[in-house]
Amino acid sequence: MILTVTLNPTLDKFYWVDRLPLSLERAQEEILIRARKSASSAGGKGINVSVFLACMGVETVAMGFLAGHTGQIVLRDLLARGATANFVWIEGETRTNVTIIEKGKEYHPVKVHEQGPPVPPRAVDVFLRKYRRMLKRADYVVLGGALPPGIPADFYGELVRLAGEQGVRAVVHAGGKALEVALDAGPYFIKPDVREVPQVAGLPAKSEQEIIRAGQHALEKGVEICLISHDVTGDLLITPDGLWDLQARVPLSEFKNLVGADDALVAGVLYRLVAGDHVLDAVRFGMAAAIASAEIEPKLCLSKPAIELEMKQVEVVRKEGG
């Protein structure tokens, strides 16, 4: 079973528009943007991973915190997609994240993210008890996304440590400080995106050399798979067996919706790892899942044949120095 943790879930709301105003600063009383189309779905990195895995027939349980009416909508959507849910309910309202996608500029969306409700200490205790219990039935746990208000900064470290005690492989699908504090607890697989925070394991990660050095530093801390996104279409895979550059050979103009593509990547890798694939093959499938997801308007591509079709678009080059 693959357990996923989304501490700050969202209702992802998408608006597709023909045109955005050129400048929001232009003096006008109001700006009306008419959406050509809209859609919403349960979201957050861990939840997206669970949705993907459930649709591929992998047993998965999604955990985290939900609140209010929006939390009910998120839960309902998640259950409808076949995932198992085990959330702690808190006061307030689960956040809504809005993405506005302009025709012709799909790779450059406008996003508005809410902060999410604060998590009280008692709810954290309840969560940790549930989490320890669910770890007993898990093979992997995916920790994904931002920490909500009220959650201590070192929380991912604690969750990775608890997973390690139970022999469960931890995947940290986050970057910045959340990843940095989790590294000492020895996660198995990390997937930072240096476009968001140009840093991995506390080291700068802007240039390719810096990214490689930071990834190798993560390996020294016990990480076995370090997959670093540095470009819309590019990732670097750093493992004890070597270093690979992965490129999606797809023009940006092909992309319809980039939200969730990196979650499809992580979910695709895990889907193939639990099936017994070698890491490199699993990552290739994950990249194909990310491309297939980015090429459609819905957040995730859940069609295995469509993903397999994209495998040929993934270019894998072994690099020196790995």
Place this chain on the structure above:
Amino acid sequence: MKAREFMRRDLTSVERDATVGEVIYLMEQSGLSSLPVLDDEGVLVGVISEKDLIRAALPGYLEMLHSASFLPNLNQLSRRLKEMAGEPVSKYMHSDVISVHPDDEDLQIADTLIRHELKQVPVVDGEGHLVGVIRRIDLLYHLV
């Protein structure tokens, strides 16, 4: 069709040392009128419902509501619920839980719900772990 194909895979539940106050809070937040109670291993050990709590707070109250055409004031119920709020749910839960298995057939589950007048029934695996819940409406929806 088997339970696993139409059960609600929602593991919202409480542990047996959760307090009555926490149970009421969770019922209010989640919109559920009864909750499975689990032990430390995730094994189903009981069920607690709104009805159980009202009955425990004011024995005879529900029966009185059925037989009388008036509502007495709620002060006594409120006072008693506040007293119970810090007590463990294990004191008030039903331990003789009726549950079904993921491979049970829909007909068998319908029979269980009707025979025991249940609004919902927990689904447990071979080791007693909670894996889902089937509500009457899930069964009706599935049959339609």
